[in-house]
Amino acid sequence: GAVVSQHPSWVICKSGTSVKIECRSLDFQATTMFWYRQFPKQSLMLMATSNEGSKATYEQGVEKDKFLINHASLTLSTLTVTSAHPEDSSFYICSAPNPTGSYEQYFGPGTRLTVT
């Protein structure tokens, strides 16, 4: 099946710095990708929709200036957490739709961010 990769798999950064997370569709093209955040023992919360060639759309309550999304190509979306704070520590997961058009989403392995 289709594969989505994320890099890095984990990252530790200091408060106030920025961190970039990459999401790649390895064997298919994705004009749309989705970014989720998952806190420990909680469910996945949709943060934003990444659109190739246009601006990302953000869910209510998600700061677009803090979570910068760039869909640079048909296989790459990046999420940059700017001026990270400890409360931004979480598991960030991207997904891409099944290229055949079914409802299935392929999820990346996730990036665990720890802000100290």
Add this chain to the structure above:
Amino acid sequence: GQQVMQIPQYQHVQEGEDFTTYCNSSTTLSNIQWYKQRPGGHPVFLIQLVKSGEVKKQKRLTFQFGEAKKNSSLHITATQTTDVGTYFCAGPVTTDSWGKLQFGAGTQVVVTP
């Protein structure tokens, strides 16, 4: 807005027993999907249900979509240690939001030998 609720939040099961997790939506869903997330892992797609009253089976897993397309269930028979993980149901955020999913809270399954 739409809410997807899932119960129970935790399920301790003796190996070999059956259990069911339930998912309810405040609105009619065009489809519902089920995912499994192993500890430390990412969600993996299990199944999607689209039709009213649909029932699908995958070996020991039985998935149902309610007649009103507002609820769904996952039933696992003869639980094995490999069934450990958190099971999420997910529905589209809005009827026209293809790909954007709202996840239930998940049912964390612990299996004791």
